[in-house]
Amino acid sequence: MIKIGIVLGSTRPGRVGDQVARWVHERAARRGDAGFAVIDLRDHPLPHLEEPPGFSGRYEDERTRAFAAEIAACDGFVFVTPEYNHAMPGVLKNALDHVHVEWNSKAAGFVSYGGVGGARSAEQLRLVCGALQVADVAPQVTLPLVTEFENRTLFRPGDHQLAALDTLLDLVVAWSTALAPLRGGEAEAAIRGRLDEVVEALRAKDLEALRQIYAPDVVSFDVEPPLQHVGVEAKLQNWAKVFTFFEKVDYELRDLTITVGAGLAVGHGFGRVSGTLKNGVVADGMWVRATFVFRKLGGEWVIVHDQASVPFDMASGRGVVDLEP
Numbered sequence: 001m002i003k004i005g006i007v008l009g010s011t012r013p014g015r016v017g018d019q020v021a022r023w024v025h026e027r028a029a030r031r032g033d034a035g036f037a038v039i040d041l042r043d044h045p046l047p048h049l050e051e052p053p054g055f056s057g058r059y060e061d062e063r064t065r066a067f068a069a070e071i072a073a074c075d076g077f078v079f080v081t082p083e084y085n086h087a088m089p090g091v092l093k094n095a096l097d098h099v100h101v102e103w104n105s106k107a108a109g110f111v112s113y114g115g116v117g118g119a120r121s122a123e124q125l126r127l128v129c130g131a132l133q134v135a136d137v138a139p140q141v142t143l144p145l146v147t148e149f150e151n152r153t154l155f156r157p158g159d160h161q162l163a164a165l166d167t168l169l170d171l172v173v174a175w176s177t178a179l180a181p182l183r184g185g186e187a188e189a190a191i192r193g194r195l196d197e198v199v200e201a202l203r204a205k206d207l208e209a210l211r212q213i214y215a216p217d218v219v220s221f222d223v224e225p226p227l228q229h230v231g232v233e234a235k236l237q238n239w240a241k242v243f244t245f246f247e248k249v250d251y252e253l254r255d256l257t258i259t260v261g262a263g264l265a266v267g268h269g270f271g272r273v274s275g276t277l278k279n280g281v282v283a284d285g286m287w288v289r290a291t292f293v294f295r296k297l298g299g300e301w302v303i304v305h306d307q308a309s310v311p312f313d314m315a316s317g318r319g320v321v322d323l324e325p
């Protein structure tokens with residue numbers, strides 16, 4: 001089932017936006033065609049943007065990574081936004097700018113509120129969504145403070161607003177579903193980013209960073225004995241062994257091909273560990289055939305299985321370690 005995030009764009013103390021987001025969520029939760037969750041930007045206190053452009057899906061700050069994981073887990077969005085000075089709140093724009101691939105090829109609808117229903121904020125959001133490759137549906141819900149809120153603060157929407165909300169939700173769900181085939185590209189970028197993280201962690205000899213990339217119950221058919229390494233500790237022991245041999249480690253991946261399915265992805269290519277040994281000898285290493293199986297667990301792609309191998313020479317029974325891709 002697809003998942004729609006209801007993004008609450010106001011974090012202001014005393015905000016009325018939480019009442020509107022709750023109204024959207026309660027109505028949406030009655031539907032059986034999608035899962036819905038509120039993404040409250042108060043739960044994501046992002047700094048003013050300090051990230052490089054997020055086209056690779058790799059982020060420096062763990063606050064960005066947590067936000068990216070939440071956005072990545074959604075197939076579409078309903079933005080609940082007030083209007084501040086004829087525009088969307090700065091906190092919402094900052095959140096939109098923080099990540100990129102996680103928004104791409106998804107659908108969105110707008111529920112806005114303000115003096116004139118927040119329509120100018122919603123129209124501005126449409127432009128930003130265009131830049132983020134988010135397809136926005138035309139029907140909107142606009143909630144004027146004067147008619148839909150008692151004393152401009154207590155949310156009391158007219159019944160006709162429910163019909164408008166239902167129309168918006170129908171379209172957001174339909175478009176989010178229809179765009180699903182395009183989101184394979186986003187998953188592939190995320191997986192390539194994960195493999196870049198493996199390379200970086202190996203170069204940094206960082207076992208803790210590597211731990212984040214494997215599932216706890218990973219089964220690894222590594223090039224080294226035994227036949228299999230079961231669990232992340234066993235896998236990390238193998239990398240730790242590499243780190244004891246090498247003073248300086250490098251890792252190269254070539255000819256990487258990735259195929260993505262629903263929640264599952266397979267990659268294959270050629271990998272080579274090289275570097276400088278503890279005794280100062282420069283080791284070119286050998287090329288191995290590498291296969292990775294990723295699963296999406298808790299919004300993150302992790303390796304659940306990998307194998308690294310060399311072909312063997314039938315006559316001698318020995319592994320062939322001098323082949324080049």
Ligand SMILES: Cc1cc2nc3c(=O)[nH]c(=O)nc-3n(C[C@H](O)[C@H](O)[C@H](O)COP(=O)(O)O)c2cc1C
Nearest residue numbers: 010012015016017082083084085086113114115116
């Ligand atoms: C800084 C600021 C600027 C505002 N500018 C507008 C505006 O241009 N147009 C409008 O309709 N309402 C405007 N309002 C009124 C807000 O829409 C209204 O206060 C609303 O409750 C804000 O949403 P929130 O309570 O969820 O933060 C503004 C409010 C603030 C705080």
